[in-house]
Amino acid sequence: MTGAVDDYGRLIEAVAATRDRDAFARLFEHFAPRLKAYLMRAGAPPGAAEDFAQDAMLTVWRKADLFDPRRASAATWIFTIARNRRLDALRRESRPLPAPEMSLALEEPEQPDALVSEAEEAARLNAAMSELPPEQLDLLRLAFFQGDAHSEIARKLNLPLGTVKSRIRKAMIKLRIALEPLRETP
Structure with missing residues (x-):
């Protein structure tokens, strides 16, 4: 695993442990634009993609204590939250869900x-x-x-x-x- 991957996991753990605003700011700065780009590639309009990305990052802040680095990398966990937020919104709107092939655009290769x-x-x-x-x-x-x-x-x-x-x-x-x-x- 690369150092950056470990760093993001540690940042999430700092948010969970002490509500570390600097750690969250670093997570937000790194992941928010990537989430927006991912959601736009998945079919969300730019404004909605930004809303989903912000909602996903807010969920990271509120639920950081649920992150388990043994189960998923920080990027996988965060991108999954964003994907699920978008799917939930589509379900509420009774719109068709994207094809199951929609994959998470992860930054690091699978170990x-x-x-x-x-x-x-x-x-x-x-x-x-x-x-x-x-x-x-x-x-x-x-x-x-x-x-x-x-x-x-x-x-x-x-x-x-x-x-x-x-x-x-x-x-x-x-x-x-x-x-x-x-x-x-x-």
Whole structure:
């Protein structure tokens, strides 16, 4: 990992620990323009991209204590926040979501250990999904991979909306349990 990557993580940790305004200013100065450019490439108009970038950085300020450098780099965490803010806004507006190929424009290349970790997590997810009953798996695919709203799924499959929501909730609970990190015993 490069020194800059570590520095950004440390800056987020300083914001979390002491609400360090200088650390946040450095994060904002570095990431805000990059977030705006990324969001514009993803289809957001310039004004909206700037709003999303500022909202994402405000979230970094408020939720810095949730950053975990073992799970993601600072850039990945911040870009994911911005991407999710934009997707949330599109959902509220009932606009079509961008294609799943929309990738995060990260500055640093993925580290080999991170790639291995991601591959292991993907394998665990695939194994956990293969254990789901077909009716739950089908609903997850429609909801998360195709981006269909619950009401649209209910209409497509001629199911009550409550049944769709219940099956998706049960599937998510099963996946969360299956994907919990292995607990170390002393």
